[in-house]
Amino acid sequence: MRETPTTTCPFTDRRDGGRRLAELLRDREWVEPVVLGLARGGVPVAAEVAEALDAPLGVAVARKIGAPGHPEFGIGAVTAYGPAIYDEQSVRMLGLGREELEQACEEQRAEALRRVETYQRGLEPERVEGRDLIVVDDGLATGVTATAALRALRQESPRRLILAAPVCAAQAVAGLRAEADAVVCACEPADFRAVGQWYDDFAQVTDDEVIDLLSRRWTA
Numbered sequence: 585m586r587e588t589p590t591t592t593c594p595f596t597d598r599r600d601g602g603r604r605l606a607e608l609l610r611d612r613e614w615v616e617p618v619v620l621g622l623a624r625g626g627v628p629v630a631a632e633v634a635e636a637l638d639a640p641l642g643v644a645v646a647r648k649i650g651a652p653g654h655p656e657f658g659i660g661a662v663t664a665y666g667p668a669i670y671d672e673q674s675v676r677m678l679g680l681g682r683e684e685l686e687q688a689c690e691e692q693r694a695e696a697l698r699r700v701e702t703y704q705r706g707l708e709p710e711r712v713e714g715r716d717l718i719v720v721d722d723g724l725a726t727g728v729t730a731t732a733a734l735r736a737l738r739q740e741s742p743r744r745l746i747l748a749a750p751v752c753a754a755q756a757v758a759g760l761r762a763e764a765d766a767v768v769c770a771c772e773p774a775d776f777r778a779v780g781q782w783y784d785d786f787a788q789v790t791d792d793e794v795i796d797l798l799s800r801r802w803t804a
Contacts, residue, residue, distance in 0.1 A: 593751055593771045597785040598625065598722050601750030602632025605770045608748075609718065610636045615743055616715040620644040621797075622722075622733055623699055624789040625779075629750060630720035631797045637718075640710045641801035643794065644719055645699045646733040647692035649685060651678055661729040662689055664697040666736035671728055703794055707802075717742035721749045723779030724769070727756035734763040751782040 595601040617639040621630030627643060634641035649660035649668060659678070660670035668689045675685075717737060721730055730747055738745055744765045752769035753776040760767050773782065780786040 598628040602629035606636035626721035661732035724756040
Protein backbone atom coordinates (compact mmCIF):
# COMPACT_ATOMS: atom_id res chain seq x y z
CA MET A 585 0.00 0.00 0.00
CA ARG A 586 1.30 3.44 -0.91
CA GLU A 587 0.19 6.59 0.88
CA THR A 588 -0.31 9.84 -1.04
CA PRO A 589 1.97 12.70 0.10
CA THR A 590 0.01 15.61 1.54
CA THR A 591 2.59 18.23 2.48
CA THR A 592 5.35 20.23 0.82
CA CYS A 593 9.12 20.31 1.14
CA PRO A 594 11.56 21.52 2.34
CA PHE A 595 11.69 20.96 6.09
CA THR A 596 13.43 23.17 8.62
CA ASP A 597 15.19 20.20 10.23
CA ARG A 598 14.50 16.57 11.17
CA ARG A 599 12.23 17.55 14.06
CA ASP A 600 10.09 19.60 11.69
CA GLY A 601 9.99 16.65 9.31
CA GLY A 602 8.95 14.40 12.18
CA ARG A 603 6.15 16.71 13.28
CA ARG A 604 4.72 16.96 9.78
CA LEU A 605 5.02 13.21 9.31
CA ALA A 606 3.26 12.70 12.64
CA GLU A 607 0.29 14.69 11.33
CA LEU A 608 -0.26 11.97 8.73
CA LEU A 609 -0.07 9.20 11.33
CA ARG A 610 -1.70 10.63 14.45
CA ASP A 611 -5.39 9.97 13.70
CA ARG A 612 -5.09 6.44 12.36
CA GLU A 613 -6.19 3.28 14.10
CA TRP A 614 -3.12 1.73 15.70
CA VAL A 615 -2.78 -1.44 17.73
CA GLU A 616 -0.13 -0.98 20.46
CA PRO A 617 2.17 0.95 18.10
CA VAL A 618 5.94 0.86 18.44
CA VAL A 619 8.07 3.46 16.64
CA LEU A 620 11.63 2.65 15.56
CA GLY A 621 13.97 5.27 14.13
CA LEU A 622 16.53 4.13 11.58
CA ALA A 623 19.85 5.16 13.06
CA ARG A 624 21.09 7.62 13.08
CA GLY A 625 19.20 10.26 11.07
CA GLY A 626 15.79 8.67 11.47
CA VAL A 627 15.79 8.81 15.26
CA PRO A 628 15.05 12.57 15.68
CA VAL A 629 12.19 12.16 13.19
CA ALA A 630 10.90 9.06 14.97
CA ALA A 631 11.02 10.82 18.34
CA GLU A 632 8.42 13.31 17.13
CA VAL A 633 6.22 10.53 15.76
CA ALA A 634 6.48 8.50 18.97
CA GLU A 635 5.50 11.52 21.06
CA ALA A 636 2.50 12.25 18.84
CA LEU A 637 1.31 8.64 19.04
CA ASP A 638 2.25 8.27 22.73
CA ALA A 639 4.18 5.18 21.64
CA PRO A 640 7.45 3.56 22.73
CA LEU A 641 10.51 4.76 20.82
CA GLY A 642 13.29 2.41 19.80
CA VAL A 643 16.00 2.18 17.22
CA ALA A 644 16.68 0.04 14.15
CA VAL A 645 20.14 -0.20 12.63
CA ALA A 646 21.02 -1.01 9.04
CA ARG A 647 24.32 -0.13 7.38
CA LYS A 648 25.02 0.66 3.76
CA ILE A 649 27.56 -1.56 1.96
CA GLY A 650 29.65 0.54 -0.41
CA ALA A 651 31.30 -0.50 -3.63
CA PRO A 652 34.99 -1.47 -3.27
CA GLY A 653 37.06 1.71 -3.53
CA HIS A 654 33.90 3.85 -3.56
CA PRO A 655 32.27 3.44 -0.13
CA GLU A 656 29.87 6.33 -0.74
CA PHE A 657 28.21 4.38 -3.58
CA GLY A 658 25.79 2.07 -1.80
CA ILE A 659 25.22 -1.27 -3.49
CA GLY A 660 23.80 -3.16 -0.52
CA ALA A 661 22.96 -3.07 3.16
CA VAL A 662 23.16 -5.26 6.23
CA THR A 663 21.80 -5.34 9.78
CA ALA A 664 23.55 -6.61 12.90
CA TYR A 665 22.04 -10.08 12.57
CA GLY A 666 20.12 -10.47 9.30
CA PRO A 667 21.46 -11.45 5.87
CA ALA A 668 22.94 -8.80 3.61
CA ILE A 669 20.93 -7.57 0.64
CA TYR A 670 22.36 -6.17 -2.58
CA ASP A 671 21.23 -4.05 -5.48
CA GLU A 672 21.76 -6.77 -8.05
CA GLN A 673 21.75 -4.34 -10.96
CA SER A 674 24.57 -2.28 -9.43
CA VAL A 675 26.56 -5.42 -8.54
CA ARG A 676 26.29 -6.69 -12.13
CA MET A 677 27.11 -3.27 -13.56
CA LEU A 678 30.32 -3.15 -11.54
CA GLY A 679 31.20 -6.75 -12.38
CA LEU A 680 31.51 -7.72 -8.71
CA GLY A 681 31.26 -11.13 -7.11
CA ARG A 682 29.86 -11.69 -3.63
CA GLU A 683 33.30 -12.69 -2.33
CA GLU A 684 34.59 -9.22 -3.26
CA LEU A 685 31.89 -7.67 -1.08
CA GLU A 686 32.39 -9.93 1.93
CA GLN A 687 34.91 -7.72 3.73
CA ALA A 688 32.80 -4.57 3.36
CA CYS A 689 29.74 -6.52 4.46
CA GLU A 690 31.39 -7.82 7.63
CA GLU A 691 32.79 -4.38 8.47
CA GLN A 692 29.33 -2.85 8.24
CA ARG A 693 27.73 -5.72 10.16
CA ALA A 694 30.23 -5.14 12.98
CA GLU A 695 29.41 -1.42 12.99
CA ALA A 696 25.68 -2.21 13.04
CA LEU A 697 26.20 -4.48 16.05
CA ARG A 698 28.28 -1.80 17.81
CA ARG A 699 25.51 0.72 17.33
CA VAL A 700 22.78 -1.63 18.53
CA GLU A 701 24.74 -2.37 21.70
CA THR A 702 25.57 1.32 22.21
CA TYR A 703 21.99 2.49 21.85
CA GLN A 704 20.29 -0.31 23.81
CA ARG A 705 22.82 -0.13 26.67
CA GLY A 706 21.88 -3.54 27.95
CA LEU A 707 18.12 -2.91 27.89
CA GLU A 708 15.76 -5.32 26.19
CA PRO A 709 14.21 -3.91 23.00
CA GLU A 710 10.46 -3.33 22.97
CA ARG A 711 8.41 -6.40 22.05
CA VAL A 712 6.83 -5.93 18.58
CA GLU A 713 5.11 -9.28 17.98
CA GLY A 714 1.42 -8.72 17.23
CA ARG A 715 1.81 -4.92 17.39
CA ASP A 716 1.87 -2.20 14.74
CA LEU A 717 5.51 -1.36 13.99
CA ILE A 718 6.32 1.99 12.41
CA VAL A 719 9.87 2.30 11.05
CA VAL A 720 10.90 5.92 10.49
CA ASP A 721 13.77 7.40 8.49
CA ASP A 722 14.64 10.99 7.63
CA GLY A 723 14.23 10.23 3.92
CA LEU A 724 14.24 7.47 1.33
CA ALA A 725 16.73 7.75 -1.52
CA THR A 726 17.50 4.24 -2.81
CA GLY A 727 15.65 2.37 -0.07
CA VAL A 728 18.36 -0.27 0.26
CA THR A 729 19.06 0.27 3.98
CA ALA A 730 15.34 0.47 4.73
CA THR A 731 14.84 -2.82 2.90
CA ALA A 732 17.46 -4.55 5.04
CA ALA A 733 15.88 -3.22 8.22
CA LEU A 734 12.34 -4.16 7.18
CA ARG A 735 13.30 -7.71 6.26
CA ALA A 736 14.99 -8.22 9.61
CA LEU A 737 12.06 -6.71 11.52
CA ARG A 738 9.49 -8.75 9.62
CA GLN A 739 10.99 -11.81 11.31
CA GLU A 740 9.74 -10.46 14.65
CA SER A 741 6.10 -10.92 13.52
CA PRO A 742 4.63 -7.44 13.89
CA ARG A 743 0.90 -7.10 13.20
CA ARG A 744 1.62 -4.46 10.56
CA LEU A 745 4.97 -3.14 9.34
CA ILE A 746 4.86 0.50 8.24
CA LEU A 747 7.70 2.54 6.75
CA ALA A 748 7.43 6.31 7.10
CA ALA A 749 9.64 9.24 6.10
CA PRO A 750 9.21 12.98 5.55
CA VAL A 751 10.62 12.89 2.00
CA CYS A 752 10.90 10.02 -0.46
CA ALA A 753 12.16 9.34 -3.97
CA ALA A 754 9.37 7.82 -6.06
CA GLN A 755 11.61 4.96 -7.20
CA ALA A 756 12.44 4.01 -3.61
CA VAL A 757 8.78 4.00 -2.62
CA ALA A 758 7.93 1.71 -5.53
CA GLY A 759 10.62 -0.76 -4.52
CA LEU A 760 9.59 -0.78 -0.87
CA ARG A 761 5.93 -1.64 -1.46
CA ALA A 762 6.83 -5.33 -1.38
CA GLU A 763 8.65 -4.95 1.96
CA ALA A 764 6.20 -2.89 4.04
CA ASP A 765 2.46 -3.11 4.53
CA ALA A 766 2.34 0.63 3.84
CA VAL A 767 4.83 3.35 2.92
CA VAL A 768 3.94 6.80 4.25
CA CYS A 769 5.71 9.88 2.86
CA ALA A 770 4.97 13.47 3.75
CA CYS A 771 6.26 14.62 0.37
CA GLU A 772 7.51 12.94 -2.78
CA PRO A 773 9.21 15.58 -4.95
CA ALA A 774 9.61 14.99 -8.68
CA ASP A 775 13.14 16.46 -8.72
CA PHE A 776 14.52 14.33 -5.87
CA ARG A 777 18.32 14.05 -5.93
CA ALA A 778 19.32 13.53 -2.29
CA VAL A 779 17.61 13.50 1.10
CA GLY A 780 19.65 16.43 2.41
CA GLN A 781 18.45 18.84 -0.27
CA TRP A 782 15.00 18.85 1.37
CA TYR A 783 16.18 20.04 4.78
CA ASP A 784 17.43 23.52 5.65
CA ASP A 785 19.44 21.93 8.49
CA PHE A 786 20.70 18.41 7.76
CA ALA A 787 23.57 18.21 10.23
CA GLN A 788 24.86 14.73 11.00
CA VAL A 789 23.24 13.05 13.99
CA THR A 790 25.68 11.68 16.55
CA ASP A 791 25.55 8.57 18.74
CA ASP A 792 25.16 10.82 21.79
CA GLU A 793 22.13 12.52 20.27
CA VAL A 794 20.53 9.16 19.53
CA ILE A 795 21.13 7.97 23.10
CA ASP A 796 19.73 11.23 24.50
CA LEU A 797 16.54 11.01 22.42
CA LEU A 798 15.98 7.37 23.37
CA SER A 799 16.62 8.10 27.04
CA ARG A 800 14.12 10.96 27.09
CA ARG A 801 11.40 8.80 25.59
CA TRP A 802 12.18 5.80 27.81
CA THR A 803 11.87 7.96 30.93
CA ALA A 804 8.87 10.01 29.73
